[in-house]
Amino acid sequence: MNNAYMGIDIGGTSIKWMIVTAEGNVLSRGQEATCAASVTQQVINVALSVLKQHPQICSIGVICPGIIDEKQGEVIYAANLNLRHTRLTELLSTATGLPACLGHDGRSTGFAEAVMGAGKNTNSFVMIPIGTGISAALYIAQSMWEGHTFSAGEIGHTPVIPNGEQCNCGQKGCLEVYASARGIARRYHQKTTHDIGVREIQNRLGQDPIADDVWMTAVEALALSLTHLTLIFDPQxxxxxxxxxxxxxxxxxxxxxxxxxxxxxxxxxxxCAARMGAMAGMWGAVALACKLTGSTAYKEWGHDSDRNMC
Structure with missing residues (x-):
């Protein structure tokens, strides 16, 4: 029976999983609501349940938010998941009998872009997902950089506007305040009392001066952050x-x-825009599982999971 790899994406609201063959075809995927009180046992139960259906799985890659020591396979701290100093890969390997590895969700997203997405033909990049918050995955010298304290890439809390608006982190003028999707929508509401999303604000560009102002402030904040990153890391x-x-x-x-x-x-x-879409983290988790076995098959995979469904 051909080998297959399992990726598990632990999130604050759901735990997702995907099974991919060595050829890059998706055998199955699924998700369930996260139970923050027992995340570790929930992940183990998911893995055991899926293994019964797909005994050809030969390794498991797990990704998680927070402060992650990928070399030791340890979640040092993940506030929203109630995890602290949890040796997740050791526990998962003991329960399943399979080799397992742990990755940071943001860096795993960057890894997926590096091996099968927009960063495939570059030697260095900074991947910046912009949604509710803003973070960065640093791909330097063909590897992801995790930082001395495993916290590299928290650019959302870089102050870009001196004495600017208050951020939830306690600082003022943070990038997330101005350039995250939530920040843009919040600032528009603050100026107009209209509660609309980023897509509608975008639709009003060129017709609504306040939409223009909020949007261009976000662009300015992002440009400042990218300038700083350029001068520090000189990415391609x-x-x-x-x-x-x-x-x-x-x-x-x-x-x-x-x-x-x-x-x-x-x-x-x-x-440029990322290519992997919402499944990037999941593909990163599965690629890590594949890499763990010593295989480089993941470098030949596509990223269109619907097209690759068996």
Missing amino acids: TFIIGGGLSQAGEDLFAPLRTRLSEMLSWRESPYI
Whole structure:
């Protein structure tokens, strides 16, 4: 029976899983609501249940938010999941008898973009998912950078506007306040009392001065952050993901212009949209499982999970 790999994506609201063959075809996928009081046992139960249906699974990749020591397979701290110093891969391997590995959800998303998405032909990039919050996955020298304390990429809480608006983290002027999807919608509501989403704000560009102002403030904040990242890491490419990336050239065109203006003395990194979509983290988890066995088959996989369903 051909080998298959299991990826598990632990989130605050749901635990998702996907089974992929060595050829990159999706055998099955599913999800269930997260029970924060017993996440570890829930993940083990999911793995055991799926293994009964797919005994050809030979390894498991798990991804999780929080502070993750990927080398030790330990969730150091994940506030929303009530996990602290949890050796998740050891527990999962003991329960299933299979090799398992642990990845950070954001870095695993970046890994998926690196091996089968927009970053496949680059030697360095910064992947920035923009949704409710903002983070970054740093791909440098063909590997993901986790940082000294396993917390690299928390750019959403980088102050970009001195003495700016209050952020939930306690600081002022953070990038997330101005450029996250939630931040854009909140600032529009603050100025108009109208409670509308980012897509509707985008639709009003060029017709609504307040929509224009809120949008361009977000672009300015993002451009500042990308300028800082460029001068520190000198990446080849910025890959923008998350819900806001669906804004297309309404976002990318002014962002490229402002980044170029801020980096007037040097060439700007290329800016493009992520290709992996909402399944990026899951594909990253499965790719980690494949890599764990010593196989490089994941480098040949596609990323259209619907097309690849068996």
